[in-house]
Amino acid sequence: MQTIKEWLEKWEKVKNKLQPNSNLLDYFTLKEIAGKEVDVMDIGPCSIPTGEFLVADPLVYLVSKYETEYFQKIPTGEFRTEVCVVKATDGDCDRYAAVRLKFNDNEVSYFEEAMKGTEDLENINEGDFFGFNVDAGLACICDKKLHELYCEFDKKWCDENPDGNTYDDYFADLFKKSYEDNPKYQRDGGDWINWTIPGTDYHLPMFQSGFGDGAYPVYLAYDKDGNVCQLIVELIDIELAYSDIDEDEDEE
Numbered sequence: 409m410q411t412i413k414e415w416l417e418k419w420e421k422v423k424n425k426l427q428p429n430s431n432l433l434d435y436f437t438l439k440e441i442a443g444k445e446v447d448v449m450d451i452g453p454c455s456i457p458t459g460e461f462l463v464a465d466p467l468v469y470l471v472s473k474y475e476t477e478y479f480q481k482i483p484t485g486e487f488r489t490e491v492c493v494v495k496a497t498d499g500d501c502d503r504y505a506a507v508r509l510k511f512n513d514n515e516v517s518y519f520e521e522a523m524k525g526t527e528d529l530e531n532i533n534e535g536d537f538f539g540f541n542v543d544a545g546l547a548c549i550c551d552k553k554l555h556e557l558y559c560e561f562d563k564k565w566c567d568e569n570p571d572g573n574t575y576d577d578y579f580a581d582l583f584k585k586s587y588e589d590n591p592k593y594q595r596d597g598g599d600w601i602n603w604t605i606p607g608t609d610y611h612l613p614m615f616q617s618g619f620g621d622g623a624y625p626v627y628l629a630y631d632k633d634g635n636v637c638q639l640i641v642e643l644i645d646i647e648l649a650y651s652d653i654d655e656d657e658d659e660e
Contacts, residue, residue, distance in 0.1 A: 435492035452602035460552035514631035537625035618643030
């Protein structure tokens with residue numbers, strides 16, 4: 409089994425290949441990409457008390473205390489959760505293309521994919537990514553401390569509701585209320601919540617994952633001095649997804 413030092417040595421050699429295919433900063437500055445109108449929505453604060461973090465499907469993977477954090481660290485504090493929305497067209501709903509935490513206004517110099525230090529770095533090609541898995545159509549950016557608290561909440565709730573379902577019997581009402589209070593860019597069942605973990609002041613936003621289940625990359629943006637200035641979860645490669653659709657429609 410390789411040591412973390414050996415893994416990091418391999419990582420230094422291949423990390424430039426694990427770059428976003430699109431300019432993710434455009435998602436939060438432009439009004440149109442690939443012929444699709446885009447907008448940015450603020451869904452409230454995300455609490456980062458320790459700087460150690462992971463991105464995960466809250467209903468499937470975050471409930472495991474064995475789900476590990478990325479080896480990179482981010483600044484601590486409360487940060488706005490910004491969502492890049494591809495506006496609904498042609499009968500489709502609004503889609504969340506990316507979610508960002510912006511830590512400062514420093515100019516972005518380069519990106520790194522968020523990694524856990526256990527990935528197989530052999531045979532990496534340009535444009536590859538590892539990402540996190542989604543199996544329940546949701547994602548969240550979660551600090552290590554909030555992960556621990558969430559696992560405690562989930563265990564307590566399940567113990568008290570042995571025949572219950574956490575989403576159907578707890579979160580579904582919160583998502584529905586989110587839609588009722590903030591219907592813009594949401595379906596009537598709700599597409600995001602800014603959840604305060606019971607008994608705490610910590611905010612854990614949860615949001616729809618682009619086109620649903622799949623694997624999605626997480627990128628950290630750094631300034632010229634190597635300081636993390638943004639975290640961006642890419643849920644849809646807008647150019648790739650919608651340019652292909654437009655070309656197919658033109659051919660028909």
